[in-house]
Amino acid sequence: MNATATKRWDRIAWSKWLLFPAALLPALLLLQGALQNTLGADPVKALTHATGLWALRFLLLSLAMTPFRLWTGWTGFIRYRRMLGLYAFFYACLHLLVYLVLDLGTYWADLLTDIQKRPYMTVGFGAWLIMLPLAITSTRGMIRRMGRHWQRLHRLVYVAGILAALHFLWLVKADLREPGIYAGILAVLLLARLWPKRRARGTGPVGAATTSRK
């Protein structure tokens, strides 16, 4: 590696250290709000909504890294993908915990009924379940051990994204504008993946575009 390349990777590593606490900030602000009673009339609802929204935002951000790379040609984006994905899982866990512990509380057994009876809960919980093995297999060792299976497993993130967007759309009473924006962004990010592959089909194997992921 020559000197300029080393410098560039250093810059990426440094920015990852900036990103890490920045991504934690929403959780810290929510904790502060909960402790100081500044989350509004229904603080549990506010916590549920905010943690869910941040889970979706980080999921979309992690899904944006590949299109960003395709659009800009800068492969550095991929270096942020795992951290963003893990943050999505982190906020999804908070979301589930807030619902289970703070919202349901002693009615926690209702979770099973909710998942069974309410479609938006079924897909929401499904999204979390899908993210669980992805988070577990996100270590470098697992990537090495699983080989090409790793990538096949991690393609499930597309399903998680669709379920998460559906979860949001489905729980809204009448005004679909806000969840609609997120669903729209997701659609763009997923479609962006199809586009360059179709273009590449004539020149080489489909997998060629993804070799830089490692």
Place this chain on the structure above:
Amino acid sequence: MPVFQDRHLKPSDLTDERDFLNRRKLIAAMAVSPLLSACGQANSEAKAAEAAAAAKPNPVPVSPEGVPADAIPGLKTSPFSTTDALTSWGDVTSYNNYYEFGTDKSDPAQNAGAFKARPWSITVAGECEAPGTIDLEDLLKPVALEERIYRMRCVEAWSMVIPWDGISLAEVLKRFKPTSKAKYVRFVGLKDADRMPGQRWPVLDWPYQEGLRIDEAMHPLAFLAVGVYSRWLPNQNGAPLRLVVPWKYGFKGIKGIVRIEFTEKQPPTSWNDSAPDEYGFFANVNPAVDHPRWSQASERRIASDRSVFNARIATLPFNGYAEQVASLYSGMDLSRFY
């Protein structure tokens, strides 16, 4: 059938308005007072005072003279009140579902400020002997307004306890002499997208519509509110006139009423039109019948302390008013007529 319940809140339970206003000054004075021995002690006493003040329901904000600028004069107290602790004035007036001013809970308080709720007139029509258009002032003139503390249960599974001020719906309706053909009462809210910015988006088919069967409307618990916490209704709470039906989900309580109509047939209602499988015409609070998205077995009470550790409470049939209203529905399958 015991229709009446004890009023648990006596005037002596309320923090005096002046004390509330001066609370911070009192606490500050205590904290810095040289007469108090240790700082730690002063601090803990200040905290205790603040906790005591917070535990009591917040009195309404008042004008500098100490009397609310928009206080309703001559309110009589009503025996139709619950024994639950009040939701604070701040939460009652800032956490609202009023899609005419936006779909977020905080939108109505933010967007309804410029709304002019006076002058206001209500048109009464349909199957009655004395239809016509009447000014709100004339509608209110013949009766003394009363305060009723009701539980309010939203279909989204949260609830409040609200001191409404207004008049019995039956008293108002009788004045227009409904005929024997009047089987239902239809209510229509204001449609004016210039004044109600939320109506620029077709979230619902505007204007908002609601309805009651005539016997429900004539029940002594059915109420027309013109105030809350002894003040005229803030715009975000449905000024100047709204319906309050405490044994039904909150969305039955149509706000900004401009038209009341006696009908022979069951009138259309906004949420039922929007999603008939989710919102019935009756919309009685029923822990046994779930909404597709919310279990109705329990609810989160919007409590004054806003603690995230407030436990859910069990939802009662007819929101706890079963003794008074269950007979209205005898013989009906309430899982079908939800």
